[in-house]
Every structure is written in C-alpha cells, then in structure tokens.
Amino acid sequence: MLLSIGHLIFYAYVKYIREDYCMQLQLKNLCKQYGTKCAVNHVNASLSPGVYGLLGANGAGKTTLMRMICGILKPSSGSICLNGKSIEELGERYYSHLGYMPQDFGFYPDFTAREFMLYMAAVKGLDAKTAKQRTEHLLHMVNLQDVANKKVKSYSGGMKQRLGIAQAELNHPSILILDEPTAGLDPKERVRFRNLISDFAKEKIVILSTHIVSDVSYIADYILMMKSGQFLLGEPMETVTDHIKGKVWEILIDNREVSKYSRDFSVVNLHHENNMVRLRIVSDTTPAADAITVEPSLEDLFLYHFGEDAQSERSDDYVD
Amino acid sequence: MLIKYEFIKILRKKSTMIVMAVSLLLTAFLFGLPILQYQTYNINGVLKGSEGIAYTKDQYKDVSVPITDEYVEKTITEYQKLFENPDNVGYDGSEKFLIGNAYWSFVAPREKQLGMIASAYDSPDENSGFNKLPELDLTNGAKFYQARNEKVESLLNTPSRELSAKQKEYWSNMSSKVETPLQYGYHEGWEIIMSSFELLMFALLAVCIVIAPVFSGEYQTGTDAVILSGKYGKTKLATAKIISSMLFGILAFTLHVIVAFGLPLAAFGTDGYILPLQIAGITIPYPFTFLQATLINLGVIYLVLLAMIGLTLLLSAKMKSPYLVLVVLVPVLFIPLFLSPNGTTGAYNLTLFLLPYRSVMPEIGKYISYQIGGLVLDALSMRAILYTILTAVMLPLARLGFKKHQVA
Numbered sequence: 001m002l003l004s005i006g007h008l009i010f011y012a013y014v015k016y017i018r019e020d021y022c023m024q025l026q027l028k029n030l031c032k033q034y035g036t037k038c039a040v041n042h043v044n045a046s047l048s049p050g051v052y053g054l055l056g057a058n059g060a061g062k063t064t065l066m067r068m069i070c071g072i073l074k075p076s077s078g079s080i081c082l083n084g085k086s087i088e089e090l091g092e093r094y095y096s097h098l099g100y101m102p103q104d105f106g107f108y109p110d111f112t113a114r115e116f117m118l119y120m121a122a123v124k125g126l127d128a129k130t131a132k133q134r135t136e137h138l139l140h141m142v143n144l145q146d147v148a149n150k151k152v153k154s155y156s157g158g159m160k161q162r163l164g165i166a167q168a169e170l171n172h173p174s175i176l177i178l179d180e181p182t183a184g185l186d187p188k189e190r191v192r193f194r195n196l197i198s199d200f201a202k203e204k205i206v207i208l209s210t211h212i213v214s215d216v217s218y219i220a221d222y223i224l225m226m227k228s229g230q231f232l233l234g235e236p237m238e239t240v241t242d243h244i245k246g247k248v249w250e251i252l253i254d255n256r257e258v259s260k261y262s263r264d265f266s267v268v269n270l271h272h273e274n275n276m277v278r279l280r281i282v283s284d285t286t287p288a289a290d291a292i293t294v295e296p297s298l299e300d301l302f303l304y305h306f307g308e309d310a311q312s313e314r315s316d317d318y319v320d
Numbered sequence: 321m322l323i324k325y326e327f328i329k330i331l332r333k334k335s336t337m338i339v340m341a342v343s344l345l346l347t348a349f350l351f352g353l354p355i356l357q358y359q360t361y362n363i364n365g366v367l368k369g370s371e372g373i374a375y376t377k378d379q380y381k382d383v384s385v386p387i388t389d390e391y392v393e394k395t396i397t398e399y400q401k402l403f404e405n406p407d408n409v410g411y412d413g414s415e416k417f418l419i420g421n422a423y424w425s426f427v428a429p430r431e432k433q434l435g436m437i438a439s440a441y442d443s444p445d446e447n448s449g450f451n452k453l454p455e456l457d458l459t460n461g462a463k464f465y466q467a468r469n470e471k472v473e474s475l476l477n478t479p480s481r482e483l484s485a486k487q488k489e490y491w492s493n494m495s496s497k498v499e500t501p502l503q504y505g506y507h508e509g510w511e512i513i514m515s516s517f518e519l520l521m522f523a524l525l526a527v528c529i530v531i532a533p534v535f536s537g538e539y540q541t542g543t544d545a546v547i548l549s550g551k552y553g554k555t556k557l558a559t560a561k562i563i564s565s566m567l568f569g570i571l572a573f574t575l576h577v578i579v580a581f582g583l584p585l586a587a588f589g590t591d592g593y594i595l596p597l598q599i600a601g602i603t604i605p606y607p608f609t610f611l612q613a614t615l616i617n618l619g620v621i622y623l624v625l626l627a628m629i630g631l632t633l634l635l636s637a638k639m640k641s642p643y644l645v646l647v648v649l650v651p652v653l654f655i656p657l658f659l660s661p662n663g664t665t666g667a668y669n670l671t672l673f674l675l676p677y678r679s680v681m682p683e684i685g686k687y688i689s690y691q692i693g694g695l696v697l698d699a700l701s702m703r704a705i706l707y708t709i710l711t712a713v714m715l716p717l718a719r720l721g722f723k724k725h726q727v728a
Binding site for chain 2: 110
C-alpha cells in the first residue's frame with residue numbers, strides 16, 4: 001500500500017516535471033477583431049521551450065497577440081492552450097506559469113522597488129518567505145539592490161525596465177512574455193537587458209517582441225515575423241534568413257547614383273568609401289551587373305518583408 | 321498579504337491624505353458651527369458659546385422632570401395665571417405673550433418644554449406656539465398624553481398622507497410603545513447631531529473620491545496588464561481590493577463620525593442620551609432614546625456608505641478613469657440635495673427618501689413608510705434593507721468587472 005502511494009507520488013512528480021519540460025503552448029486559429037479592423041488574423045502556432053523573437057512593424061499585432069497569450073485580452077475567436085488545455089479552463093494554474101512584462105506598463109509611484117516586488121509576489125501567489133528570497137535575488141540580478149528602498153517614481157527609464165523584468169521573473173515562470181523590453185533604452189542598457197533575458201530564458205517559452213532587430217538576433221532561437229495580424233514566417237534563427245539567400249547584394253557605386261538606387265531598391269546600408277559608396281540592397285533581382293550577393297542577416301530579412309515600414313522604424317530606433 | 325498591500329496603496333497616495341484632511345476639516349467646521357453660533361439670552365442680554373451653553377444647562381435643572389399629566393396641568397395653570405395679569409402680557413399686533421419678569425422667571429427657563437407641551441394640543445397642520453395655552457380648558461385635567469395620541473391618530477388619518485390601514489396600524493403600534501410619562505431634560509448635543517446627519521455626506525463623498533481609483537487607477541496607469549496576468553490577479557486580488565476599500569471606507573468614515581459627534585458632544589455634553597426622542601418632537605412615533613436613534617440612524621448611514629463604496633468600486637471596475645467614476649458618482653450623491661419632497665407619499669417622494677442624500681437624514685417624525693404586500697416598513701428599515709441589497713449586488717459585480725476587464 002505504502003509502495004503504491006509512493007509510486008503514485010513519484011509518477012505525479014515525474015508527470016509534473018515532464019509537463020513543464022515538454023510544455024507546448026498552442027495558438028489555435030487566434031483572431032482579434034476591433035470593429036472592422038483585424039488586429040490578429042487566424043494565427044496558429046505551437047511553441048515549445050525556447051526564445052522566440054516576435055518581429056513586426058508597429059501595428060503588426062504583436063502586442064495584441066501577447067495580451068491574448070497573457071489572458072488579459074479575450075480573442076474574438078480561436079483559443080490558446082497549454083499542453084492541450086485551454087487557458088480559461090486552467091485559470092490560476094495557467095497564470096502561475098506566466099511572467100509578463102508589458103510595454104510601457106505603469107508602476108505604483110509611491111511604492112519602493114522592494115515593496116513593488118513583494119506586492120507582485122503576493123499577486124503571483126508566492127508565500128512570504130519565498131517572496132522575500134526571490135525579491136532580494138532578482139533585485140540583485142537586475143542590479144537594483146542598492147536603490148531597492150527608493151520610490152519607483154525616482155527611477156530612470158532603464159531602472160524601471162529592469163524592475164519590470166524582475167517582477168516578470170518572480171514566480172519562475174515557464175512562459176515569459178516580454179513586450180518591447182528594450183524600447184527606450186540606451187545601447188549599454190540594451191546589452192545589459194539582452195544578457196538578463198538570456199539568463200532568465202533557460203527551459204522556458206520566452207516570447208520577446210520587438211521592432212529592434214539586433215536585440216533578437218543575439219538571443220532568439222526562433223523568429224516569428226508578424227505582418228497585418230498574421231505570421232509571415234516562423235523559423236529557427238539559423239535558417240530564417242535562408243529565404244532571402246541570393247537576394248542581398250552589395251554594390252560599389254558613385255556618390256551621385258545613391259539617390260537613384262535608394263529610389264529603386266530597398267537599401268539596407270550605405271557606407272562611404274573614399275569617393276564611392278557601398279550599398280547593401282535587398283532585392284529579388286540583381287540591382288546591377290557588378291552587384292555581388294552577400295550572406296543575408298536578420299535585418300535584411302526584416303527589410304525585405306517590411307520595406308518602407310521597416311525603414312521608418314530604423315529611423316525611430318536611431319532616435320531612441 | 322494582498323489586503324495589506326492594497327490598503328497601503330490607498331493610504332500612500334498623496335491625494336488620499338489631501339482629500340481626507342480637507343474633508344475632516346470641513347466636517348469639523350460644519351459640526352463645530354452650531355457651537356460657534358450658539359447663543360441664548362438672559363435678562364442681561366446675549367450669552368454666547370460656552371457661557372451660553374453653561375447657562376442653558378443650568379436652566380434645565382429645574383425642568384428636568386417626568387412630564388406627567390399632573391405636571392403639565394400644573395405648568396399650564398401657572399402659565400394661565402400669569403397671563404391673567406395684564407401687566408405680564410405683551411401684544412405685537414398678532415399675538416399675546418408673557419413679558420417682563422413673568423417671562424424671565426417662568427417662560428425663559430422652560431421655553432422648549434412649554435413648546436413641546438403646547439404642540440401636543442395643536443392639530444397636525446398647526447404650529448401655534450404658546451398661543452393656545454392661556455385658553456386651554458383644564459376642567460378635566462391636562463390629558464396631555466391623550467392629546468398626543470389624538471394628534472398622532474389625526475396625523476395618520478390626514479388624507480394627503482394616503483396611508484393604508486396596514487400602515488396606520490404599523491405607526492399606531494409603534495407610537496403606543498413610547499413609554500410615558502416622558503422624562504424631560506437637557507439634550508442639546510443630541511438634538512444638534514440628530515439635525516445634522518446630512519452633513520456627513522461630505523465624508524461619504526471623500527471616501528468615494530479616495531477609492532474611485534482602486535480599479536480604474538490600474539487601467540489608467542497601465543498596471544492592469546501586469547496584475548491581471550498574475551496568478552491571483554483576477555481572483556484574490558479583486559477580493560483584496562474590495563476588502564481593503566471597505567476597510568478604508570469604514571475607518572475613514574468612523575474618523576469623521578468621531579469628529580462630527582465628538583465636537584457637539586464635547587461642547588454641549590452627552591447629557592440627555594437616555595431621554596426619549598419625543599421631548600424634541602411630541603409626535604415622533606419611534607420609541608427610542610436619543611442615543612438609540614443616533615446609533616440606529618448611524619447604522620443606516622454605514623449601510624449607505626457600504627453601498628456607495630460598492631457603487632464606486634463597480635464604476636471603478638467598469639470605467640477607464642477615476643474622474644469618470646466621480647462624474648457619475650457625484651450627481652448620484654448630491655442631485656437629491658436639490659430635490660425637495662412635496663409630501664410623504666407617492667413614487668416621487670418615496671423614492672426621494674431612499675436616495676443617498678435623504679437616507680442619511682433620520683426623518684423620524686415624518687411617518688414615511690413603504691408597503692410591500694402585507695409588509696409595512698418604515699424609512700429606516702427600508703433604507704437598511706435596500707442598501708444592504710445594493711451592497712450585496714454591487715460588490716460581486718465590481719469583482720466580476722475587474723475580472724473581465726480587457727487590457728486594450
């Protein structure tokens with residue numbers, strides 16, 4: 001009798017571990033309609049542990065999709081399932097797996113960082129002892145331990161972002177959703193943030209939304225590209241650029257020809273070399289007889305699919 | 321733990337402190353006004369403030385007696401005797417009254433008591449002051465309580481009141497439970513409280529202002545996304561927000577009540593808490609003392625408070641900004657201030673007496689009753705039931721509103 005109870009507990013534990021390890025987050029025919037506008041349009045995906053870089057221009061539907069995955073926005077149709085069970089059915093059990101850092105989310109200005117973390121730990125259902133341990137550990141990890149007793153309203157944008165990711169990680173989530181976590185950060189902060197995400201990402205489903213391509217190129221295992229509410233492609237990082245192999249060109253031209261090429265082609269990069277200019281172009285056809293094909297990058301892929309939208313986003317990034 | 325943090329969130333806001341400080345000061349000012357404005361007269365002139373209060377208290381010593389028929393008869397007889405001497409009588413063109421020493425030695429110390437005695441002999445639509453006393457026929461005794469009962473009966477039978485037989489029976493029964501003889505005495509502090517309950521509306525509004533952002537503040541600042549995706553975001557957190565709001569509301573309101581009641585009772589004294597309400601209004605049907613009536617009405621006000629907190633939380637859960645919550649809430653609380661009852665019956669009046677502003681007023685002498693089938697409820701009971709039901713309905717709806725909130 002004792003043996004069989006022991007077996008049951010063991011199998012239950014193994015099942016729990018396996019469920020977590022073999023976790024599958026399924027998006028089934030997911031749609032979100034706002035009036036006549038379709039923000040997310042029949043999205044299907046099955047996500048297992050790994051870092052997913054969700055790329056798309058502003059308004060592509062990334063944030064809407066993430067909110068639906070986080071269960072804070074109801075899909076117009078379709079469903080989200082974790083290991084075959086819908087998230088509505090799972091309720092608190094689903095949310096206990098979840099860590100979410102929304103874009104531009106607010107804080108309680110009169111709370112200190114430590115109080116905010118302890119409050120979020122309570123919301124996430126952590127017991128008092130674990131809450132304290134996790135709070136101190138994470139504040140240390142995001143390098144906020146020295147200012148943990150200062151009110152959040154006195155924090156810089158970067159510090160708030162770090163606090164944001166720390167709270168998302170409080171409950172050891174197995175699904176971590178990060179919506180534009182590096183937006184508004186300076187390059188140094190962005191590097192620091194990428195490293196933090198990499199540290200947190202182990203054995204988790206991490207969905208990282210951004211329109212800053214370089215951020216995901218370092219840490220993503222998979223790339224999901226979204227346009228007009230739909231997935232344009234979903235590929236492992238290593239092979240995602242294969243689609244545009246032979247479509248990325250470099251050409252050395254005279255300074256006076258730059259405007260002509262910029263008008264006719266998608267120019268990814270422009271580099272002055274003495275009196276000449278080296279252009280990097282994404283194009284289905286050869287832009288010039290002397291153009292040579294080069295190894296495509298994620299940024300080339302982004303530009304290939306988003307064209308003008310991407311160009312404007314790149315200039316936004318520069319402003320950032 | 322969540323309740324503690326939600327409570328801290330309410331308390332920490334600068335706006336909470338400002339609203340509470342302003343409303344406490346306003347309450348203190350409004351309830352302190354009768355103290356500042358209090359004045360009475362003696363033969364030498366006006367006595368103001370604490371001097372006036374002390375003089376009034378002293379005057380009551382001789383008239384703090386049980387109001388027996390014999391006492392009433394003796395008092396009226398004495399009044400009539402004084403009136404027989406033309407030197408004691410003044411005339412202002414419309415009515416006669418005692419003057420000079422007769423006034424200062426006999427009327428002045430018992431002016432309110434004489435008014436109460438005289439009112440028993442008035443018809444329901446009459447307020448003759450002491451005018452009837454000189455002509456009152458005392459051949460068969462004063463029959464003071466008989467006169468009171470007859471007045472109550474005639475009040476109940478006034479056609480404009482449109483009371484059903486059941487309602488008349490209800491009020492007659494209640495009125496018959498008033499213990500006689502009435503004990504008379506000093507009760508100034510309690511009378512001020514009984515007539516100033518509506519001033520607590522500002523405290524009620526202050527509580528609602530403070531808790532208006534409990535849910536909508538999360539939507540406004542964008543913290544909704546992160547808390548609603550937490551394990552307890554849609555369940556225990558919503559409950560914790562409701563409990564902490566209730567807790568804050570009750571504590572903050574109690575603080576206001578302490579100030580509101582504390583000031584008049586500290587200045588005028590707590591004397592009279594055990595005296596019957598009828599010494600302030602002879603036809604009041606409720607068989608309560610001043611303290612009982614105050615506590616019962618206060619109980620009703622707390623139920624109004626809870627329902628208003630419920631309404632505020634419901635609006636807060638449904639609206640995107642605390643300002644929108646207040647745009648709806650303030651008219652609900654204060655529009656009835658500008659609506660006057662034109663009677664005590666009919667849908668308009670009966671509804672008006674149940675609205676929040678009117679519901680904080682005791683209205684104990686108006687015979688306002690509600691009949692549901694064979695069941696008759698007085699205004700206090702009806703308000704208690706109505707606001708309990710509203711609280712019970714609105715709180716779960718507020719919780720559901722937050723749970724169903726879509727972060728868009």
